[in-house]
Amino acid sequence: MITCSAPGKLFVVGEYAVVEPGRLAILVAVDRRVSVTVSPGELAGRVAVRSDLYSGTVEFVRVDARLVPCVDDSGPAPRLNHVVSAIETVERLIVERGLPVRPLTLDITSELHEDGTKFGLGSSGAVTVATISAVGAFYGLDLTPEQRYRLAMLATARIAARASGGDLAASVWGGWIAYSAPDRTDILGMAERLGIDRAIHAEWPGFSIKRLQPPADLTFEVGWTGVPAATDTLVAGLAERNRNNDSFYRSFLWRSDECVRTCIAALRDGENREFLRQIRRFRDLLQTADGITRIGIFTPRMTTLCDTVEKVGGAAKPSGAGGGDCGIAFLDNTAHHQLETLRARWRAAGIRPLSIRVPAVEKEARDDDRQPQG
Structure with missing residues (x-):
């Protein structure tokens, strides 16, 4: 059993413009989080997802590297699209590396909603990053912060082509950050041509991430x-x-x-x-x-x-x-x-x-980050 969490975000300046590749924004990661726990599943070829946002379990079966709902063939519920895409993206990487996929059970809890209502704190980005982290760790992947961001960006771009990924960057790096986005069409094409593994190690023009000093006083x-x-x-x-x-x-x-x-x-x-x-x-x-x-x-x-x-x-x-x-x-x-x-x-x-704060980033986390310059 593996549990990983990721914080929500707020934009400080730069929203709207940041959807264009290379355009800057400032974001902060907040002290409310989404947690994802991954444990072994019970049936081969199946993935089960439980969330505190709804009752019951949604089950999926793997069909040609895609997760298809076992009962409802209209597709996953909207609040699960990001989770499903994150799982599929990690498992494409697993298959590329010659490893077998396994049955999974995911349990999701969120502090970014209240009674099912979202506050606009980047819940989609946080659940994507937490899912990437937890599923990756379950499969034994030793992902760097930048690799987690890149997998999350590929997973998000598949279902939301205009999404900047700023929420993903805030969820991965935490604290105060300056961020600019890659061209999502380019990176998706790169993943299709080269595969996920090569794409997350390639150059992504337009993408940059840099830690910022929070304002004193x-x-x-x-x-x-x-x-x-x-x-x-x-x-x-x-x-x-x-x-x-x-x-x-x-x-x-x-x-x-x-x-x-x-x-x-x-x-x-x-x-x-x-x-x-x-x-x-x-x-x-x-x-x-x-x-x-x-x-x-x-x-x-x-x-x-x-x-x-x-x-x-x-x-x-x-x-x-x-x-x-x-x-x-x-x-x-x-x-x-x-x-x-x-x-x-x-x-x-x-x-x-x-009652929301921006937690300070631990020194160990700062030391682990490789920050592209932009």
Whole structure:
């Protein structure tokens, strides 16, 4: 029996732009996790999955390297697509290495949901990374952090071609990171031509990961608007509506990169005032994009969440695609009265303050990482 877990994530700056290869974003890994336990299965050729998000067990049979539901031939339930793709990707690697696949039972528990409702903390990415880690360890694979990320990215790209993989990187490396994505079409083609094993060792243009120093003397707060967001729909909507407004989209990408790079420099230099200025700047950039595309990044509650933070001297913005889910705020960590005022005003507006922190990365984990430079 093997158990592995992976944390959820929040975007700090760079969302939407990061779906384009090589475009930067800053993310953090949070202190809520998804855990996956893998144990030997009972029937040859079968994989059983149990999750705290539903009752009962979903069983799959292996057919031509794919996992097919034993009873329902319409395909796996949506919340299992990422799990299934992760298992299939690891087992393709196992077969390439000449090892036999085995019957498996997976048990999944999540701290990223409550009563079946998601908070927008990257549950799909976290469950993908935890599944890759646990199934890989069960088969005796000694995967580096980068190999776990690459397997998770291949598994995700198979079912969500626009997914940036930023959530995967945050779940693998933890802490504060700067990330840019590879071209998902290229890496999928590479995996088909060369195989999984060669693909995860090949050069991935556009991909970079770098640890960042967290801001000192700032409090990080998270508020949930009470409405789950359709991230894939929002991301696809921005790209689709900008095909006929290419000049705006190019400007959006350039301004996003400039903002992210300035944030990285501010974190490096300990310039909190500049960091807060860039958080406000990226909020403005998202509001401009929302005004042009009308895709609904800013709901009334999200606008209230951000405005309330500004009134007590902090900076705030949506985290991720917006349209609901979470907003993030940064305030001076000595501003205790302002923080209590903020939380009270959020609650009065129907916004739930979440007790979420960004755990420090252990030195051993930092030493184990090989970080590509980007």
